[in-house]
Amino acid sequence: MRRTMPPALRALAHRNYRLWATADLVSVTGSWMQVLGLNWVVLARTGSATSLGISILLSTLPGILLGPWAGALADRFPARRIITLGQTIHVALAVLLALVVATDGTLALIYALTAIAGVVTTFEGPALGRFAGEVVPPSDLGNALALGSIINSTGRVLGMSLAGVLAATIGEPSLFLVNAASFLAVLATVRAIRTDELIPLPLSTPDRAGVRAGFGYLRGRTRLLTLFALGFVLSGLGRNYQVTMAAMTQGPLGSGPAGYGLLSAVFAVGTVIGGIIAARMRHLSIPVLLGAAAITSVLQVTGGLTTGMVAFALVILPIAAGAVLIDTTMSTRIQLDSASDMRGRVIAAHGAVSATAGAVSAPLLGWLCEWPGPQTALVLAGAIALTATAAAATHFRRLSSKAPATTATTTIPTPAEKPLVPA
Numbered sequence: 001m002r003r004t005m006p007p008a009l010r011a012l013a014h015r016n017y018r019l020w021a022t023a024d025l026v027s028v029t030g031s032w033m034q035v036l037g038l039n040w041v042v043l044a045r046t047g048s049a050t051s052l053g054i055s056i057l058l059s060t061l062p063g064i065l066l067g068p069w070a071g072a073l074a075d076r077f078p079a080r081r082i083i084t085l086g087q088t089i090h091v092a093l094a095v096l097l098a099l100v101v102a103t104d105g106t107l108a109l110i111y112a113l114t115a116i117a118g119v120v121t122t123f124e125g126p127a128l129g130r131f132a133g134e135v136v137p138p139s140d141l142g143n144a145l146a147l148g149s150i151i152n153s154t155g156r157v158l159g160m161s162l163a164g165v166l167a168a169t170i171g172e173p174s175l176f177l178v179n180a181a182s183f184l185a186v187l188a189t190v191r192a193i194r195t196d197e198l199i200p201l202p203l204s205t206p207d208r209a210g211v212r213a214g215f216g217y218l219r220g221r222t223r224l225l226t227l228f229a230l231g232f233v234l235s236g237l238g239r240n241y242q243v244t245m246a247a248m249t250q251g252p253l254g255s256g257p258a259g260y261g262l263l264s265a266v267f268a269v270g271t272v273i274g275g276i277i278a279a280r281m282r283h284l285s286i287p288v289l290l291g292a293a294a295i296t297s298v299l300q301v302t303g304g305l306t307t308g309m310v311a312f313a314l315v316i317l318p319i320a321a322g323a324v325l326i327d328t329t330m331s332t333r334i335q336l337d338s339a340s341d342m343r344g345r346v347i348a349a350h351g352a353v354s355a356t357a358g359a360v361s362a363p364l365l366g367w368l369c370e371w372p373g374p375q376t377a378l379v380l381a382g383a384i385a386l387t388a389t390a391a392a393a394t395h396f397r398r399l400s401s402k403a404p405a406t407t408a409t410t411t412i413p414t415p416a417e418k419p420l421v422p423a
Contacts (some may be wrong), residue, residue, distance in 0.1 A: 008280040011144035016135040016193050021144075023189035025151050025158075030182025032159025034094060037167060037175030038114065041101055051107070058111055059118040063355045066122050068211045071348025074126035075204040075214075075341055080190055083131060086124035087183045087190075093117045094180035102173040125351055126344035133335055133343065134198045142332040146278035149324045153271045201340040214345030223399055224338060224346065228353045230392040231330055234293055235354045236361030238300065238385035239323045241267060243362055244378055245316070247369035253309050266313045270320025277325055284329040290393045292329065296322035297386035304378030 005013040012018055042055045074082060097113050099105070136144045166174045204213070218224060245267070249259035278284065296319050303315040331350075338346040368377035 007282070008143070008276065009147070011136050011140045011147055014136050014140070014197070016197050017140075017144055019189050019192055020132075020135050021147060021151060023186045024148060025155050026182045026185045028152050028155025029159040029162070030179035032156050033163040033166070033175045034097070034179040036160055036163040037101075037172045038097070038110070040167065041172055042107070042110065045107060055111065055114055058115040059121070060355055060359070062115070062118040062122040063125070064352050064359070066119065067125075067348040067352035067355075068214060068345065070123040071126045071345030072204075072209065072211050072214055073123060074130050074344025074348070076209050077203070079127040079131040079134065079201075080193070082127035083124060084187060084190055086120050086127070087186050089120050090117065090183045091180045091187075093120070094176045094183065098173040098176035098180070101176065102171075126348045129331075129335065129347040130201055130344050133201055133340075135193070137199055138336060141335060142281070142284040142328065143279055145331050146275050146281075146284075146324075146328045149278065149328055150272055150275035153268060153275065157268065201343060204341040208341055211345075214342060214349070217339070217342050218346070218349060221338070223396070224334065226392055226395050226399075227330060227334060228350060230289075230293065230388055231350065232353050232357045233385055233388040234296075234326060236357035237365070237381035238293070238297060239319070239326075240358065240361050240365050240381075241316070241319075243365045243369060244374055244381075247366075247374035247377070248303075248312060251369075251374050252307060253312060255309050259309055262309075263313060263316055266316050267320040270317040271324050273317070274321035274324030275328070277321060278328040284332045286333065286396055289326060289329040289333065290389055290396070292322045292325045293389040293392075294386060296326065297382050297389055300382030300385065301379050302382075304375045304380075304382065 003013045005011075012021065038055065039052055043052050046052075093113055093116060097110070100109050100113065132144060132148070133141055162178075163175050166178065207213075208217075245263045246260055249255045249257075249263065253259055255262070281288065299315050299319050299322070303312055303319070306312045306315060334346055334350050335343055365377055365381065368374075368380065372380075
């Protein structure tokens, strides 16, 4: 029986989503514990930030290289089957990492297990995205994604906090074992999901299966390609604050590590606020995306012109909220505005674009922060993001004038349908 929930929590009215959200919180908490433990182990053993960077690269590179094949797999086979296999492998990898760390295994072995975990995560990602569209109806997908962002922020805080305590009292191997247990929780949840309450998405027929068919589909979808292009700019230059916040605190703000920690906390609070705003919105439409992108871009320019710690923190807060609203709206539109049997490949393509944007822009922003300075870098990046937003708005307006109005927020397209026009 469906429960009655406030509008901001309407996705929780569905039993399957309540189970999935609980499992997500447990899994995210465990994952952040392992991330912190792995980073600490690599840094402690090598004393090298470069070695840590290699570890991070090995975990993220598969998403860029293998994303199209992961998406094709997700569109061809049931999501639950892929998730079950992936989570089972994750359990084994987490236990192996615990054993390697406990026995002082070689760094090469840690790197190998990290790379394998990255591959598994890559192939799981599109299936997880498809499954998220099956536990709630299309009308509640945006709300589910918004609540998911809040869950991710909460899990990150919990994971990093618990990791510090457990690492100091029990030791680093315990972090990997807790993460293994979190994957078991997801496996149990998948079995507890009521299949008769799922909203199944059709799988690809043989003539629409595969990587080539996915690229062919995207080539003809200007609306999706515009979303990808805008997302590339916004992810790369609009919100890469790991670099710019550190540069600002070390430079113009002169607040050092303590200031960076404070700004990180403010940013985290902003992400929760952004999740709440997104959850309260009934329709996450293209105008919402463009409005949030424009506001955050202007705020980024404003941040580059500030000179005080308090003023910069006051700018960072709404930027973080806007970032979550942008990400949630972008994910909602990409899923609802693509054919159901192509959704895995579209999700994978979006993930690859975002990962590439982060990989390319981080060193670029770092160089800008070192050469003209962090304030100039913020102003320049914000101006480029604002220009890209204006160009996207113009393009969407042209597309809308050529297409009939539809109700993309309440309909799942069938394989034969074209992508729906955003609300």
